[in-house]
Amino acid sequence: MSASTDRRWAELARELEFRQLPELRRQAEGWRTGLTGLTALFAVLVVLKGRDDLAGLPVAARVAATGLLAAAFLLLAAGSLLAVRASHGRPGDEITLGGQALRAWTEREVVRVSRRIVTAAVCCVTGLVLVAAAVAVAWSTTGAAPEHLVRVTTPQATVCGELADAGARGTAVWTGEGGERLLRVVPAASVTSVEPVGSCPGR
Amino acid sequence: MTAAPAHDFATVYAERDLGEVPADFSRRTAPDGRAVVVEGHCPCCRGRTVTEFRRGVPGTGTKGALSRLLHRAPAADTDPLATEVLFCECGYPHPRQPADAVFVGCGASWRVRDTASGGGP
The missing domain is CATH 1.20.120 (Four Helix Bundle (Hemerythrin (Met), subunit A))
Structure with a gap:
């Protein structure tokens, strides 16, 4: 240096x-x-x-x-x-x-x-x-956002989910998401109303 | 005991490198503990020169985490008397000293060869 x-x-x-x-x-x-x-x-x-x-x-x-x-x-x-x-x-x-x-x-x-x-x-x-x-x-x-959301009302309960089928036997609705996805069938006799909704609680 | 040599005020300022000099210099820690003070007589003009090496932030730099974990002693903590080049700071503006000179003295610089004679902190 x-x-x-x-x-x-x-x-x-x-x-x-x-x-x-x-x-x-x-x-x-x-x-x-x-x-x-x-x-x-x-x-x-x-x-x-x-x-x-x-x-x-x-x-x-x-x-x-x-x-x-x-x-x-x-x-x-x-x-x-x-x-x-x-x-x-x-x-x-x-x-x-x-x-x-x-x-x-x-x-x-x-x-x-x-x-x-x-x-x-x-x-x-x-x-x-x-x-x-x-x-x-x-x-x-990630799947597409669910469409055809409906709320099925009976005298005992209310089911909200994606409409799968509707006929003489009743109304089938997919509830839950991911691993908890469940098909629920509400007998036609007990259905009091079916109405379209924008979203379901918890979804 | 020999008397301190007389300060030669007539020495003309010049940037002289005296190399390693066996001069008698002492080292002590400043009262605030934040500096090391090295003092002795300039080997060139014989004036008493005192240099203070303060501790401070060197700039925007880093130190490795590994070095800290291993408690490696930083090189900056080495004895200034043994490692630093000293410059005459006798404080007397010798003839022909530039106006912007940082070290006010005769311009000489040297390294101290024998640090054993220096006083401890």
Whole structure:
């Protein structure tokens, strides 16, 4: 290391003494932005609605989609944290502000940041692929929304579900969803009314 | 006991690298515990020079979690007297010193060869 280089590192270290607060503020701002993004990511992954609602999937598909989403979340969270640490450092990290100490720290830091950026990119891309796979599983295994919903009323009870058949023997209605789907037949003699409805309780 | 050499105020400022010098320098921890103070006499102008190495945030950097778990001592905690290049900070603006010089002194720089004579913190 030449004398002029040593002098430059020493001057840089001396300069850092007077930039402690701005440096810390910059670090805090970076972490705030990163953690806000992480919170948004969590919200997006947790709130899956409509056809992507995992509760309406068959058991096997639900387990697969849940596992994919959990793995994706972990990878995306890890990738985000690694990216934030690579760009804004680790809070609380301190060194003795001398030229040679700063030079050694910088050399180690270059290696660490380079590795973290690559790891963060791999984590984020893999996480996105897993999210896409989870959505694909949800879409491919979710049935179409039930139509022809009716409410069959008898003096004793009310049955609400998808109309399967209606004839002299009575009215057949599919109730429940997924593994609890059940065909219920209401005898014609006891039916007092059959009326179309937009939705059934619990569906 | 020998008297301290006289400060040569006439030494002209120049960025001289003196290499390793067997000078008598001492090291102590600052009262607030946040700095290491290295002091002695400049091998070039003989002025008393005091350099304070404070602890601080080096910038936007990271430290590996593995290093923390294994309690690896950071290199930054090494003895500045043994590792750092010292610069004359006698505080006297020697002739021809640039106006923007960071280290006010004669411009000399050196490494201390023998740290055994330095005082502990």
